[in-house]
Amino acid sequence: MGLTNQSTGSNAIDKKLNLNYTYTDNKIIALAGNPNVGKSTVFNNLTGLNQHTGNWPGKTVTNATGKCIHKNKEFILVDIPGTYSLMANSVEEEVARDFICFGNPDATIVIVDATCLERNLNLVLQTLEITNNVVVCVNLMDEAKRKGIIIDTKKLSSILGIPVIGTSATKGKGLEELMDSVYNLTFTKIVQTPLNIQYNYILEKAITLIQNILIPTLPQTINTRWVSLKLLENEKTLLNSIYKYIGFNINEKPEISQIITDAREILISNNIDDKLLRDEIVSTLVTKAENISKNVVSFSIEKYNSTDRKIDSILTSKKFGIPLMILLLGIIFWITLTGANIPSEFLSKVLFWVQAKLTDFFLWLGTPIWVEGILVQGMYRTLAWVISVMLPPMAIFFPLFTLLEDLGYLPRVAFNLDNFFKKSSACGKQALTMCMGFGCNAAGIIGCRIIDSPRERLIAIITNNFVPCNGRFPTLIAIITMFFAGMFAGPFQSVISTIILTSVILLGIFMTLIISRILSMTILKGVPSSFTLELPPYRKPQIGKIIIRSILDRTLFVLGRAVIVAAPAGIIIWFMANINIEGISLLTHCATFLNPFAHLIGLDGYILMAFILGFPANEIVIPIIIMSYTATGSILNLDSLAELHNLLITNGWTWCTAVCVMLFSLMHWPCSTTCLTINKETQSLKWTFISFLVPTITGITICFLFTTTVRLLGLA
């Protein structure tokens, strides 16, 4: 789901706006644009960095940076969040605005959608108010051509007074020219005099009044006209940003405050209040964009979007909208389940064959037994498990999911489900953040920035964990394959597994809605706030690229996690399993302590212990369980799921245990990275703690109810 090593896991946190590059010859280029205009495609093509694009609004949740060499010069490209405006209506808009204004980029490329130029021009005009060093990149020219939309980029360039380059980034067309004009702008010291947006006479008078006092006080890099306009609008976030980036507190300068008050007086005496002022500003920009668009855009086909409307009339229809959605999810799961078996088995055969050889090698070396224990039984085996079980399903699931995403289907999911979220007093965009959660809950939580209302954003953050991430999804698949698929023979086996997996995911979605609702009625009281959701045009995905990119990406991600987390965890667990106190291992001591409680919720002490030790990463939960069981002296050669199944059965697992492990895996505390991310995003220990507790309590309650019912009915 568009998650990369840059945007997930521990990399998801700690992205700062400021760039500290030591080379002075580097040019910093900001990449701005509306959501969903192919901004990340341009970025990827220019930098070669593996950052993924999404066909839904608000993809870039952190500032990604990459290097691009053009004409032997180095350009640092900064992919800022996709926004419709720079008016700081949301966190993302504030980040985008602050980077353009205070990040001191040498140039800003505004990427616009050729198929929807008019709306996109709004952002261009707003950017031009902040900086003169702008290059416009009219992307998706090929798509516009297909739809019969013709854009006169030369004319647009002469109207705007800045370079305008037409591109088709997916094909790499026009990007050379784009970088040529960026090069010219940044290295040849051209002074651009772009179009100046004129407001009405009264506004201009007020702006000039403030601007005159700001010119001697603010650094030259800051556009004083624009700051004046914002001060007139009483834009508080800008005051904070000015203080944050330039260390200049306007509130402490009585002479400036006085002038601002005077200027606002001019407006008030002309009956222009805050609301009217903003309407006036936006209307001026929108009208300007409309006029420019009329001048440069022509259509050769009348109904250029009719295919999209036809697809929508099926995918979002009353009858088929939701069933089709579940069916699509089911198909993806089915392909994942059936497809993952073969590589999974192959990988585990190979990796466990290597393990046997490694053991032989250590025996041959004559090292003490504990050396082999730590390195092979502990570290290597955990690694091998994580790789063989986690990698194949993820390498299949992600390209498929990315395909849906690139097609533009995910916003339709949000559209279909919005009413359910509304009933839970939550935001429809929560569905999009849940989709991101499939890849990594930490990324999902950062993705919650696309939700404007702080209350609804908190709800989305707290409930994000009900979507099983990368680390938990394969755990579910493994358990389903071991315990439930085997109950049915023949071709239906995979269908049954798919139905079970789909049900688990639907349960997660159901719990998200219920808990959102409960939160809305209790600690996060409130009514659903307003939001707008864009349904972008359907796009032809680049299938080959998606497959290669996401498989590589997933492989790197899983391998990275395996090395960073699973390997050290394997060593720790080996120690816990092998350090004996009074003849019983440390692990068993802990497990015995946890056992009574774990029993109540259908687990055992070892399983609960595994979940606790799995706090750094959910991937290692099952390896810990296996190691706990094998350390207590049973079979050792676990090169297939069937043998693993036997191991679990001998350790007292029943189908009820399996269900409870799945339920608990779906609903328990978020992993450590996710917790850190929540803390960073909410800036509050309280909400982090609540985000930890809510899924945990839910999971415990549900497992308890399930186990008790099963036991009372005598089913297991």
Add this chain to the structure above:
Amino acid sequence: MNTNVTNNIIPLNTIKLGSSCKVNLLTAEGIIRRRFLDLGLINGTEVTALAKSPSGDPIAYLIRGAVIALRSEDASKILVEKI
């Protein structure tokens, strides 16, 4: 504005699917007003109702070439006149 026109002014969420109208007045306040303005919803902007979601709400509208879904509560804060 004369009374004759006023009679034709209705909230956006009540217009028929497939029909078009022009924005007459935004009654929304605060953040949603800003959002509407960002979408280019100023007086005179043409809006077409395209499709309903499975549960009938939200509804997707064509606004300045972009397809935007709005919940009925929000769309009701956009007063439009039929064209």
